[in-house]
Amino acid sequence: MVTALSIVTKKYEETQKLGEELGCRLSPGSILALTGELGSGKTTLVQGIGKGLGIQSLIKSPSFVIIHEYSGSVPLYHFDLYRIAHPEEIISLGYQDYFYQKKGIVVIEWAEKMEDLLPAEYLKIELEIVDLFKRRIALRAYGSFYRRVIEKMKKGGYFVASGYRYLGKKRDFVPGNQRKSPG
Ligand SMILES: Nc1ncnc2c1ncn2[C@@H]1O[C@H](COP(=O)(O)OP(=O)(O)O)[C@@H](O)[C@H]1O
Numbered sequence: 784m785v786t787a788l789s790i791v792t793k794k795y796e797e798t799q800k801l802g803e804e805l806g807c808r809l810s811p812g813s814i815l816a817l818t819g820e821l822g823s824g825k826t827t828l829v830q831g832i833g834k835g836l837g838i839q840s841l842i843k844s845p846s847f848v849i850i851h852e853y854s855g856s857v858p859l860y861h862f863d864l865y866r867i868a869h870p871e872e873i874i875s876l877g878y879q880d881y882f883y884q885k886k887g888i889v890v891i892e893w894a895e896k897m898e899d900l901l902p903a904e905y906l907k908i909e910l911e912i913v914d915l916f917k918r919r920i921a922l923r924a925y926g927s928f929y930r931r932v933i934e935k936m937k938k939g940g941y942f943v944a945s946g947y948r949y950l951g952k953k954r955d956f957v958p959g960n961q962r963k964s965p966g
């Protein structure tokens with residue numbers, strides 16, 4: 784079963800398209816943790832996810848707002864932790880409400896800053912700059928829901944059309960249930 788794979792996008796529209804393909808397959812309560820340096824395409828991917836959810840307004844990098852809410856077919860909660868220095872700040876923002884109560888889709892930029900606060904099940908998306916226009920984007924499913932999302936995209940032909948490779952020797956990635964949930 785595919786649980787971890789990577790693709791290379793060659794222009795920003797392709798990264799948006801990946802986001803869109805993902806976005807329309809998510810459910811309320813889905814959590815996506817994006818990591819990667821400045822300019823790696825995190826916000827671009829979130830824009831695509833928003834498109835997949837039918838969000839009309841332009842999603843941008845929230846400069847001083849850490850959590851931005853958008854309404855679509857399902858609400859989208861866009862976290863941008865760029866300015867966060869300590870995990871305590873994320874706790875004081877009440878991230879738990881967004882994760883566990885609000886029933887929207889949570890997408891987190893700079894998720895490495897709250898690694899220890901992530902739940903047992905989520906989709907990790909690691910973005911990497913290859914060159915000016917190429918981005919390597921790795922999807923790692925922690926939990927069966929996210930594995931199914933990847934499987935559905937695979938069945939829909941998305942990955943075949945884009946070109947992809949499995950990560951690691953084993954197809955199955957380390958399951959997320961080995962992680963501790965907060966509290
Ligand atoms: N393949 C690609 N995917 C995404 N962005 C790309 C790609 N190639 C070039 N870019 C450019 O890289 C920048 C990515 O910016 P952004 O999505 O805001 O990144 P981040 O949120 O990770 O800082 C944009 O200027 C975009 O036009």
Ligand SMILES: [Mg+2]
Nearest residue numbers: 825826844892
């Ligand atoms: Mg950004």
